Amino acid sequence: MQFHHHGYVSGEPRVLPAAGTGIDRPEELPDEVDVLIVGTGPAGMITAAQLSRYPRVTTRIVERRGGRLEVGQADGIQARSVETFQAFGFANRIVDEAYRITTMSFWKPDPADPKRIVRSSRVPDDPTGISEFPHLIVNQARVQDYFAEYMAHSPSRMKPDFGLEFQSLTITEGDEYPVAVTLRHTTGPRTGEDRVVRAKYVVGCDGARSAVRESIGRRLVGDQALHAWGVMDVLAVTDFPDIRTKCAIQSHDGGNILLIPREGGSLFRMYVDLGEVSEDDRGAVRKTTIDQIIARANAIMRPYTLDVKNVAWHSVYEVGHRLTDKFDDVPVGDTRLPRVFITGDACHTHSAKAGQGMNVSMQDGFNIGWKLGHVLDGRGPASLLATYSAERQLIAKNLIDFDKEWSTLMAARPEDLADPAELEEFYVKTFEFPSGFMTCYQPSVLIAEPDHQHLATGFPIGKRFKSAPVMRVCDANPVHLGHHAQADGRWRIYVFASAAAVAEFADWLGNSPDSPVVAHTPKNLDIDAWFDVKVIYPQPYEEVDLGEVPEIFLPRTGPFSLIDYEKVYAADPAEDIFAARGISPDGAVVVVRPDQYVANVLPLTATAELAAFFAPIFTAD
Amino acid sequence: MQFHHHGYVSGEPRVLPAAGTGIDRPEELPDEVDVLIVGTGPAGMITAAQLSRYPRVTTRIVERRGGRLEVGQADGIQARSVETFQAFGFANRIVDEAYRITTMSFWKPDPADPKRIVRSSRVPDDPTGISEFPHLIVNQARVQDYFAEYMAHSPSRMKPDFGLEFQSLTITEGDEYPVAVTLRHTTGPRTGEDRVVRAKYVVGCDGARSAVRESIGRRLVGDQALHAWGVMDVLAVTDFPDIRTKCAIQSHDGGNILLIPREGGSLFRMYVDLGEVSEDDRGAVRKTTIDQIIARANAIMRPYTLDVKNVAWHSVYEVGHRLTDKFDDVPVGDTRLPRVFITGDACHTHSAKAGQGMNVSMQDGFNIGWKLGHVLDGRGPASLLATYSAERQLIAKNLIDFDKEWSTLMAARPEDLADPAELEEFYVKTFEFPSGFMTCYQPSVLIAEPDHQHLATGFPIGKRFKSAPVMRVCDANPVHLGHHAQADGRWRIYVFASAAAVAEFADWLGNSPDSPVVAHTPKNLDIDAWFDVKVIYPQPYEEVDLGEVPEIFLPRTGPFSLIDYEKVYAADPAEDIFAARGISPDGAVVVVRPDQYVANVLPLTATAELAAFFAPIFTAD
Numbered sequence A, B: 001m002q003f004h005h006h007g008y009v010s011g012e013p014r015v016l017p018a019a020g021t022g023i024d025r026p027e028e029l030p031d032e033v034d035v036l037i038v039g040t041g042p043a044g045m046i047t048a049a050q051l052s053r054y055p056r057v058t059t060r061i062v063e064r065r066g067g068r069l070e071v072g073q074a075d076g077i078q079a080r081s082v083e084t085f086q087a088f089g090f091a092n093r094i095v096d097e098a099y100r101i102t103t104m105s106f107w108k109p110d111p112a113d114p115k116r117i118v119r120s121s122r123v124p125d126d127p128t129g130i131s132e133f134p135h136l137i138v139n140q141a142r143v144q145d146y147f148a149e150y151m152a153h154s155p156s157r158m159k160p161d162f163g164l165e166f167q168s169l170t171i172t173e174g175d176e177y178p179v180a181v182t183l184r185h186t187t188g189p190r191t192g193e194d195r196v197v198r199a200k201y202v203v204g205c206d207g208a209r210s211a212v213r214e215s216i217g218r219r220l221v222g223d224q225a226l227h228a229w230g231v232m233d234v235l236a237v238t239d240f241p242d243i244r245t246k247c248a249i250q251s252h253d254g255g256n257i258l259l260i261p262r263e264g265g266s267l268f269r270m271y272v273d274l275g276e277v278s279e280d281d282r283g284a285v286r287k288t289t290i291d292q293i294i295a296r297a298n299a300i301m302r303p304y305t306l307d308v309k310n311v312a313w314h315s316v317y318e319v320g321h322r323l324t325d326k327f328d329d330v331p332v333g334d335t336r337l338p339r340v341f342i343t344g345d346a347c348h349t350h351s352a353k354a355g356q357g358m359n360v361s362m363q364d365g366f367n368i369g370w371k372l373g374h375v376l377d378g379r380g381p382a383s384l385l386a387t388y389s390a391e392r393q394l395i396a397k398n399l400i401d402f403d404k405e406w407s408t409l410m411a412a413r414p415e416d417l418a419d420p421a422e423l424e425e426f427y428v429k430t431f432e433f434p435s436g437f438m439t440c441y442q443p444s445v446l447i448a449e450p451d452h453q454h455l456a457t458g459f460p461i462g463k464r465f466k467s468a469p470v471m472r473v474c475d476a477n478p479v480h481l482g483h484h485a486q487a488d489g490r491w492r493i494y495v496f497a498s499a500a501a502v503a504e505f506a507d508w509l510g511n512s513p514d515s516p517v518v519a520h521t522p523k524n525l526d527i528d529a530w531f532d533v534k535v536i537y538p539q540p541y542e543e544v545d546l547g548e549v550p551e552i553f554l555p556r557t558g559p560f561s562l563i564d565y566e567k568v569y570a571a572d573p574a575e576d577i578f579a580a581r582g583i584s585p586d587g588a589v590v591v592v593r594p595d596q597y598v599a600n601v602l603p604l605t606a607t608a609e610l611a612a613f614f615a616p617i618f619t620a621d
Ligand SMILES: Cc1cc2nc3c(=O)[nH]c(=O)nc-3n(C[C@H](O)[C@H](O)[C@H](O)COP(=O)(O)OP(=O)(O)OC[C@H]3O[C@@H](n4cnc5c(N)ncnc54)[C@H](O)[C@@H]3O)c2cc1C
Pocket: A038, A039, A040, A041, A042, A043, A044, A062, A063, A064, A065, A072, A073, A074, A075, A076, A140, A164, A165, A166, A167, A205, A206, A207, A208, A209, A210, A211, A231, A315, A317, A343, A344, A345, A346, A352, A355, A356, A357, A358, A361
């Protein structure tokens, strides 16, 4: 964590100095804003948290509820989300309070006595070591709380505007604030009153029944019937030995339960399968009572019993695999630029079993967040915004395909499976998918063709930058290279090379008028304001002479022009990043987007190519 | 972290429900209190934080300053202190924001050109892996902030009473509140007014010029002359390559600097040696200006230069090795029970170089804190309080002896050392001392004779319980056994044994009227309220059948009588705790005090001995 750099910070260093719109930020929602976010679920909160780091942009986030979410909804947090939390500074804290999944147990009818369940297998949850972060379970409300804290501590001092419900919008292209949004007060003395707010952009993060989606005429298309689950978060006494382990439980009569232990050591969630619900069910399934859910759970778990003492939350959760064809307001085939975006459940919904909803929604928000910040801060052209729907719609589609396969397997009776181990095998084989790491963005203005991928095979272009341990040279601290990257909207250029190989490239990057860093960073800002440039040497840190390191890696910044020493790394001999990530002995330049996705891999000689890659991204309208 | 156990906790789980004195806690300092703590330095804050977990006890902490400490004073945090922070729930957060020391560099005159300094060696800071926690540097103010947060979130909702200066006290034995303390308002409308508060006990944590110490007639005795250092926390530009590494720098003319990089990546502290200051100096040394300190630093560091851009704090810090003969108000030889205690700098002071002050002061507070809580909560007799001075005075004396040797070495000219490597060797050899792990309490009512030490050689009686990795059985989570222990005032009984070996002992511990747990825990409280009993099995966790674990290790507690699953562990085959801590194949019972010190090691058959150990501790007056 870096601070004190602009002068001594006496209190909590996580509270950044207010800047721009964060200075004297009006309590009341203004009539004109740059970005209006609708909904404070995971998608809306991460979008707002990301935009809170662009204090020159006026962003507000409205929510129909009168205050924070209290209980319920999603709870599965993939490792990819925890990586994301790291960039927002709260990974360690949420890990400390969450339940951590390390194994999953499968319970099935006892072949000797099918009316009883037995444990058929126990599989590791992350057999592949896919991330340095764990797979967690914690209530959605807490995730939202941490994002709220992050925003409040950001330069823009953002806070949700509770008690305002989105009604409708109209777009008048040509106006400075082309989107006119009608909002209705849902709490306080003005309850029921409408008001109009004008925005440059609107992000609909308003969940599966999204009114923003309706207002731009998009429809969720997919499963005809919804799948229903009786969900309960309960405190109970039981003799079931795996009550603190994630379990898939199948009974002889086709009943099945997904058991998710929860944070805090006592609470757990059960999803009791209620099957497919046809359109003409007319809400009948929603009348399933908590007593019925508990009775069904007891029947499935025989010979074990569940004595429920306290119900924290319960619901009948109905969901299908549904998707919109685009995630913005631009009709297919049209080339005008988008003004309204939809994210999360507003544009794709998944079964509860794969635990996707909250996670994929946050990646939507992370994607659109920095792009809006980049454009509205004047760093790049509005045309970049079209990449949001292009990138995320495909991911959602792939995920739904995966999710369908998984849900079908989970719901199958044992006798319907070709091989009784099919379920476990599928789980282990496809682990990268539900843990959030299969995302691979296709080539676009923001993602290069993989022409030089062989120079760094462990950093696949289009996938998230997978961190690895390195030594920080200045203080001999073993650190994770990726953890230095904050969700601060900056692009990152990682230069892997020996001192001899790096000199010429570093000189170009630091001094040439063609260098993207020199060309695009405004003269009145610090040289590291928009690009965060780091070097990683292959030799042990003791052999790196800081006096010889090129200045672009030791920039002088801030009011005192102090040297920033935290951009110079060396391979950790115990766990060599060059070997672990397949980096060529000739070195490699790895370009990473603000949302942590690898955008390009280049040789150190490809200066023109690097300049050409950044030119369209950093040429503002 | 355990919560939700008494019902769903929607918000921050680190905020515990208010209880006892924390319900409607008066803002205004009451006229009568159980414990009055004087001073909000590290010693006072940890004492208060510990007592905040005893909500039936009325504790208040007064401070002369009008608010929190802003800047300056100590910054060295030993691994032992970070272990302690873990018990107070903020280790990870302070680690995240602190500077971490991994190596120390020694700079000396270049033999070829003595007017220039060169790096003579670089030694690892913790060559012995003495703790799973790191050695940190972070400002004292932040340590105090974290304790303040902990208290505020504790059941007693404690907050310091700022703006009140201790003046004097009188003791009238026989009164219910025998200590009458005169306090003076230092801020606000009542500035200058005195008021009297009556207390059962007073803890003087009021620093080196302690008025509490004066009031009980004790004197700091030791060095005639004080050693003076020009200390500065600065932001600077320099070409000195080790500016982000802890360094001892000696110049050819006997000058020397201790360089301590600070949290945040830019700030650093320098202690520039100003030598011994005789009593008749009359404050002359204190007139050393910041410009003089900077000039001296530049002279010592030649050929490197230091261009100071911003001074966050500076001071002339004068300190000697001084100690009081006892840490309470009971005259030597007298057998009456203590009413007033002194802690930290009030009873022992050290040179700045070994970085002891803040750390040893916190261990004082941790020691007296739980003892006062234990006695005032009615768990044990007031006679236990006499162990505070007995235990801590000896530790302070040993530390001062060590510190003198270290400071002498640090201040020596290279040519005066028998061997130029003497300094480095001493540093590495004695590392356990400054890192805070040499403390070994002598046998007393609270520390057993080491009769059965051979059963667990890695848990030396009298030393702090050194944690080790284990598997939690219920959820297959790899955890650190010691990290489950909170600073909640409970005694811990760790039972290491196979399922076969443990049955009889567990039955006795859970059910026999002679068992300390059964005999001493009040019937209206949960069975784990005063004793936290855990079992660690030698076999892999998959082989532990939770259905067979004795109930004392799976207690049913709280309003719903839920099973607590987090007391059952298994050895982690990757790092077997039985091997790592030398535990006998026959098993062992390891008793640990609320302040994390091992109090006893016993065979599973020594039930009478275990009962006899606890009887005097848990027999209230
Ligand atoms: C009742 C419920 C139960 C769920 N249970 C589960 C579960 O058991 N397991 C699981 O994995 N997932 C569950 N989910 C889904 C999961 O919560 C979502 O996948 C995830 O939260 C998606 O995040 P999001 O930000 O897109 O939408 P959401 O988290 O749904 O957030 C949408 C937000 O927008 C607000 N909003 C809606 N309309 C408006 C409007 N017109 N104006 C202003 N604000 C508006 C809502 O109040 C809400 O705060 C559940 C969702 C709901 C609503």
